[in-house]
Amino acid sequence: MTRTVYVNGTYLPETDAKISIFDRGFLMSDAVYEVTSVLDGKLIDFEGHAVRLQRSLDELDIKKPCTKDELLKIHRKLVVINQIEEGLVYLQVTRGSDGDRDFVFPSEDTPPTLVLFTQNKPGLADSPAARKGAKIISIDDIRWGRRDIKTVQLLYPSMGKMMAKKAGCDDAWMIENGYVTEGTSNNAYFVKGNTIVTRPLSNEILHGITRKAVLRMAKEAQMQIDERLFTIEEAREADEAFTTSASAFVMPVVEIDGIQLGNGIPGPIARRLREIYLEESRNTAI
Template sequence: MRTVYVNGDYVAEEDAKISIFDRGFLFADGVYEVTSVLDGKLIDFPGHAARLARSLRELEMPAPVTEEELLEIHRELVARNDITEGLVYLQVTRGAADRDFMFPDADTPPSLVLFTQAKPGLADAPAAKTGIKVISIPDRRWGRRDIKTVQLLYPSMGKMMAKAAGAQDAWMVEDGAVTEGTSNNAYIVKGNTIITRHLGEEILHGITRAAVLRMASEAQMQVEERSFTIEEAMAADEAFVTSASTFVMPVVEIDGAAIGTGAPGPVAARLREIYLDESRKVAI
């Protein structure tokens, strides 16, 4: 039986309740984070906490607890649910109030929900050895993708488009350039250079992205942050994505065209190895 956290209480998942007037339910007026767990410890927690704080500030939403309290909740849930490898999902909404497009009074308490998902073998995912296939789709999301909101309908539709095409994910394209995957940041490798879109309001500022790019630079790899096209990706030597739940995942095909040799390349493999090794050392 899984234990979850709802507004100050640890409860069995079947007993967890949120108001039907919660603005996360009515307006997608909320933000979230997902933190990976390896060896029973949290990966990149400070980065996720910092991004959560930024998302809340951008939406003028109060923080329900301090970062220290949030860390304690994460650890308690990992312990109570005996998570060795898996994920901790966190969601903050503007709280429950009678339905109105205007924000509720400032003293309306925000809602805070967390739950765990056990993912045995997370670090040794078979897909990391075979790579994944992606398709390209138009990016039809709202403009502030740098805020990690819970409005994930279009990315979910993108995943289903990919599934229907026999692929595992979709890369979204806007004004001729790739923005990101449905739930990850996108990269290509050409020669000795790793290329990924620059930060801005068009993409999520990935916590795994930041760590991987830092580690790549430390490993003397060249990194170029700029836009790239699907055509450029098809002509690349390698491609991959990063996220908290997939770490570094090779991409071997885009829109039916093989990338490089059609198999995971050495840069993605090395970055995955470095990321997992280094992240485990500093996990908390």
């Protein structure tokens, strides 16, 4: 079935969707994005994604394309039209186009480009990958310094995914100045005893919406949280590890750089946090 997508105020078949070849998202990666999960036909943590989108736009001085309420209506309509029970809604805002290529930003009256589409992902919640656990490798982090802004500059993370795939693994954690920053598309954690260790928020990592929710739930469950820098060597010696993201929720990690964690299966804390997160997310979805 051909998807219906949204482009600058119009719902249309994906085969008819077009933007200018001079759009700065295409030419300069001058754009930001968000991905909101859908479970049971409802949006997970839409408010958090809307708030982070506004922050990204503000940091790059990109004009807001529409109101939060209008964005919510677009999300919901696409979910209904495309009959998404489990899946994702992808949203992208670019600085737009004034009809040519230039390093200088276009005039202030240039309208931004707003694009949304859905992805159907049956079995998103009951993921075989989560039951098995992920194997990761470590790679150097050579991205730009403002990873807290959710831009579409995703070439190196994509290359990192491919490095992991070539090594027979699922993902990569990136290392900068001797410390783990994050995964290619997720925040990174390890567990030692009853303590969850993860890097603190800064410009060096994405301020994950799922990260925020999971850490809150962990505290409510009386788990200890230590937000600090950590090395890949510490993670390799952990009892268990996991990642969080909007599309994979809580994903257990069972191997780092060929070293098995624990008994090589998803650990109890990661499994419990995934269970709690999915339960609460379904209860609060809109």
